[in-house]
Amino acid sequence: MVINEDDIPALARGCAVLGTGGGGDVRTGSLAARGAIRAHGPVPLVALDELPPDALIVPLSGIGAPTVSHEMIHGEDEPKRVAEEVERLFGRRPAAIMSSEIGGANGVAPVAWAAQLGLPLLDADGMGRAFPEVQMVSMYVAGLPADLVIMSDVAGNIVTIRPVDGLWSERLARAVCVASGSHALMADYVLTAEQARGAVIEGTVTRAMAVGRATEGAPEPLIALRDALRAKLLITGKLTDIERRTTGGFVRGSAVIEGTGADRARTLTLELQNENLVALENGQVRAIVPDLITVVDTETATAVQTESLRYGQRVSVLAWPCDPLWRTSKGLETAGPAAFGYDLAYVPVEELA
């Protein structure tokens, strides 16, 4: 299977939904992906079991402030320099590119990087959604050593970090990113196909495209999306209150949705930290991270990023289960409610009323 230019809008729509409000705007990534496919041809999409055990997979993501990413597209040189550094350190060429984070911009842009490098894209990612911090990836949860980060910036610098653990990789990569102008391309956990088994979330590129396609031309896009995601529809209503502040590079705040139609007299409150993390109704949790909570436009079922939430918007909120990896004790320790400072227990969304 290959990814053509025509596949990009569906992929982008799906990645936005899996972004749960974060992960960066998919528009710039889409432009880059379409341009790269026009210039270099379609990108083969490969499954993990199509790769030989020692094939090198390079998980890539953009790191930085979303507002900067909107205005700067990674050039062709940045993925090339990362691939050269991988070859220098491992003594062989990468076999495939992987998205570190399927949610948001980082789900779409890897198509561009793969096209530019003439490499296939692996049908997998490291989150199955979007998360804000470097260590919140499946490779970390699976216990792979977080022993190498390669960063490449617009100026042409290459920085290689051999951190003692995932938290240090976040801290050092963030500092380098800020010094580079809050925008860098990052390879984290370069791994072999053998190591990737059970340590990446498979099928997520295909899934993002399927999610994006589900609403194309559907008579009731919201219902089509809910069914494609096997999601709960938590509420349909109107955004009546939104509080947001940007601190330390993160958007934090909350949003209140008052129900309309069948949902009138109900109120849902969302707690945000880049992504939508908790949905509360009458003080009760309706869905909570690492399960996925996405706000969509009620009419078109297009995902709305936390930064784009506006008073008066007619929106619906969908919630659905995360990958089982995030429900393990290491998964919850890494990206469960406590990792974001919430004193709330995790209960799977399908068990909540």
Add this chain to the structure above:
Amino acid sequence: MVINEDDIPALARGCAVLGTGGGGDVRTGSLAARGAIRAHGPVPLVALDELPPDALIVPLSGIGAPTVSHEMIHGEDEPKRVAEEVERLFGRRPAAIMSSEIGGANGVAPVAWAAQLGLPLLDADGMGRAFPEVQMVSMYVAGLPADLVIMSDVAGNIVTIRPVDGLWSERLARAVCVASGSHALMADYVLTAEQARGAVIEGTVTRAMAVGRATEGAPEPLIALRDALRAKLLITGKLTDIERRTTGGFVRGSAVIEGTGADRARTLTLELQNENLVALENGQVRAIVPDLITVVDTETATAVQTESLRYGQRVSVLAWPCDPLWRTSKGLETAGPAAFGYDLAYVPVEELA
């Protein structure tokens, strides 16, 4: 020749003088050097022409806030991790350690790192004095590519930077250093003995020790020091005004010395930026960076750091020529008056009244 524990006090005294007010306090470096020699034995001091052309020289320095260095000594693991990374990247063991900066703490501490690694110390450095920024080294002035920086911190992280130029190496290394707790060990410009010819300042470890020894037991330490340095004695007097502010990790300010004895009725003003950079009398330059300007206690001829200048101190100011490399156009561009924001022409100290 070897460096024994007994040599350290003289080396430290000399390094403090060559530090021109900056380079960090020599006390912690001395403790580390003495401890390492006791544990691992004396450190061979080798001249550049004793090394085979392909011998790898690792220039090392501590980078960070001086106030942090006073309280944290680099462990044995940090130089070991840097040496391992050098071996990984170059495929062979380092042959010698070099001080990147002979002035101040970074002139003494490399004795400890060499002892811990069981390697000789090269009788050379990259400045012949102290300078505040990473790119202000002779290797940069000589045109060696600033293409590799290796950093190691107390936590155990290793960061390798392949910067596009020396200014980016400063910017990225500084960011990594701050993220690591404002204290890291850094190898900059790993080079072969062949590359080092003309690109390092030779004989500076020997010189620092000779400068330190000159005042030991001398009846007139100030005169002995002046003669050992072939320096001009700009003034002997009393510190009557000192203004200092710490901004962006640097100490900036000025100090006024009013002459006493034969110098009464004269006043010298020093402009400081970590180091003493300009000496002015009646608005006329008496000495200016990159020439060396050091404030010493008049009685003992012990160097006084810019951070230790105090109202009422009885001090003398010495100034002497820098290495000829700093007087080339690239040298002056890198570390001349304009590089520190002064709109003053450089005139060699020996040509000034």
